Amino acid sequence: MFTVVVANPKGGAGKTTVATNLAGYLAGKHQRVMILDMDRQRSATRWLARRPRGFPEVRGALPDAEGSAIRDYRPQWLIIDAPAALHGAALAELVRRADAVLVPVSTSTFDFEATADFLAELATLKPVKEGRRALAIVGSRVDGRTVAAADLDAFLAPLALDVLTHIRDSQLYVHAAREGLSVFDQPRSRAEELWADWPPVLHWLQRLVSTKAAHR
Ligand SMILES: Nc1ncnc2c1ncn2[C@@H]1O[C@H](COP(=O)(O)OP(=O)(O)OP(=O)(O)O)[C@@H](O)[C@H]1O
Numbered sequence: 001m002f003t004v005v006v007a008n009p010k011g012g013a014g015k016t017t018v019a020t021n022l023a024g025y026l027a028g029k030h031q032r033v034m035i036l037d038m039d040r041q042r043s044a045t046r047w048l049a050r051r052p053r054g055f056p057e058v059r060g061a062l063p064d065a066e067g068s069a070i071r072d073y074r075p076q077w078l079i080i081d082a083p084a085a086l087h088g089a090a091l092a093e094l095v096r097r098a099d100a101v102l103v104p105v106s107t108s109t110f111d112f113e114a115t116a117d118f119l120a121e122l123a124t125l126k127p128v129k130e131g132r133r134a135l136a137i138v139g140s141r142v143d144g145r146t147v148a149a150a151d152l153d154a155f156l157a158p159l160a161l162d163v164l165t166h167i168r169d170s171q172l173y174v175h176a177a178r179e180g181l182s183v184f185d186q187p188r189s190r191a192e193e194l195w196a197d198w199p200p201v202l203h204w205l206q207r208l209v210s211t212k213a214a215h216r
Pocket residue numbers: 010011012013014015016017018039041043083084140141142167168169170171173174177
C-alpha cells in the first residue's frame with residue numbers, strides 16, 4: 001500500500017479537491033483506492049456518498065475504523081485527506097506513516113504565510129529532515145502562466161521546493177465535487193484541458209512507487 005498524505009493546515013487550500021481527484025484518477029486506472037478522511041467536516045466522505053454507481057470505485061475510511069477497512073479492502077493506494085489546522089504530534093504521526101506528502105497551496109498572501117509556517121514545521125520532522133520523505137507542492141487554483149504562479153514560485157524558491165504542477169481554477173472542479181466525481185470521471189470533451197495539469201503529480205507518484213517496490 002502506498003500512502004499519500006494531502007495536507008496544509010490552511011483551510012480551503014485545496015486538500016480535498018486534490019485528494020478526491022487523485023483518487024478518481026487512480027480508480028479510473030483500475031487501482032484499489034481508499035480515502036482516509038481525517039477531517040471532521042467529512043468533505044471527502046460526503047463526496048464518496050454522492051459518487052454515482054457505475055464510476056470507478058473509491059472506498060472510504062474514517063479514522064476509527066481505519067484498520068479493519070484497510071484489512072478488508074487491501075487498497076493499493078491510501079489517500080489521506082488531512083484536516084485543516086493540522087500540526088504537532090498529529091502532523092508528525094501522519095508524516096511518519098506517509099510515503100509521500102502533497103501540499104496544495106493557494107496563492108493569496110494569507111495562504112503563503114500559513115503555508116510557510118507549515119513547511120517550517122514539516123522541515124523539523126525527522127523523516128523530512130533526513131530526506132527520507134517525498135514532499136511536493138501543488139499550486140492550487142492557479143494557472144501556470146499567470147503572475148500568481150510566478151508569485152508561488154518566488155515564495156518557494158528560498159525553501160528549495162519546487163511546484164510539481166499548477167491546478168487551474170475551474171468551475172468544473174466545483175461541479176465534479178458536487179456530483180461525487182473527479183474531473184477524470186468527466187468526458188474528455190469537457191475536462192481534457194484540466195487533465196493536462198495532473199501528469200507531473202502522477203509521474204512523481206509513479207516514480208516513488210517504483211522506488212519503494214525496488215527497495216522491498
Ligand atoms: N482548482 C480548483 N478550481 C476551482 N475551485 C476549486 C479548486 N480547488 C478547490 N476549489 C474549491 O475551493 C474550495 C476549497 O477547496 P477544498 O475543499 O478542496 O480545500 P480544503 O483544503 O480541503 O479545505 P478544508 O481546509 O476546509 O478542508 C472548495 O469549494 C473547492 O470546490
